Amino acid sequence: EDKVVQSPLSLVVHEGDTVTLNCSYEVTNFRSLLWYKQEKKAPTFLFMLTSSGIEKKSGRLSSILDKKELFSILNITATQTGDSAIYLCAVRSNAGNMLTFGGGTRLMVKP
Amino acid sequence: KAGVTQTPRYLIKTRGQQVTLSCSPISGHRSVSWYQQTPGQGLQFLFEYFSETQRNKGNFPGRFSGRQFSNSRSEMNVSTLELGDSALYLCASSFQVTNNEQFFGPGTRLTVL
Secondary structure (H helix, E strand, C coil): CCEEEEECCEEEEECCCCEEEEEEEECCCCCEEEEEEECCCCCEEEEEECCCCCCEEECCEEEEEECCCCEEEEEECCCCHHHCEEEEEEEECCCCCCEEECCCEEEEEEC | CCCCEEECCEEEECCCCCEEEEEECCCCCCEEEEEEEECCCEEEEEEEEECCEEEEECCCCCCEEEEECCCCCEEEEECCCCHHHCEEEEEEEECCCCCCCCEECCCEEEEEC
16 A cells, blocks of 8 residues: 655744655655645645656755655745645556645744 | 636535535646545545546545546535545546646535534
């Protein structure tokens, strides 16, 4: 059974801090790893990673995948209160679009 | 481009009833997946449709079913509702069934009393 584990479970930081969120996985046939941000309702797509070592970047957010060690990290620099959310990691491991999600990391950014 | 839309946004039902939820994917997207989100179990995959065919199914009882229409809109149905079916039901659309990004709709909050 595919498994995705995120750490830490929750995190409280102050504005301006840099945070690193972790996602490790055990899947039988890895195809891609996706990061989402969930505030009130719908998860918002952040990144999709398929290749090891290639950093994806969007503004203050970046992510990288290590397929040998089976993990990914999501970095947020110069955090803002608007970054407060649950960050979800998901892995696609078979044909089709079925995603297996981790439990999420709840990030709170204090002013 | 309009995003994924889901209707209704909120629903209250009683045990034993049935419910139908609707999802319209992003224009041009042909793959629709459904997920259930609860505080205890997190986000869990229900099923996926592409070109009106179910491609994958998660580990849910037969009370949960779905379908997709020729315009890619999808519906999911839950029969004989149980209290544990109370959840946020999320729909996600992708362009195809290959390795594409998936975009989520706002969800339908179902409460079973």
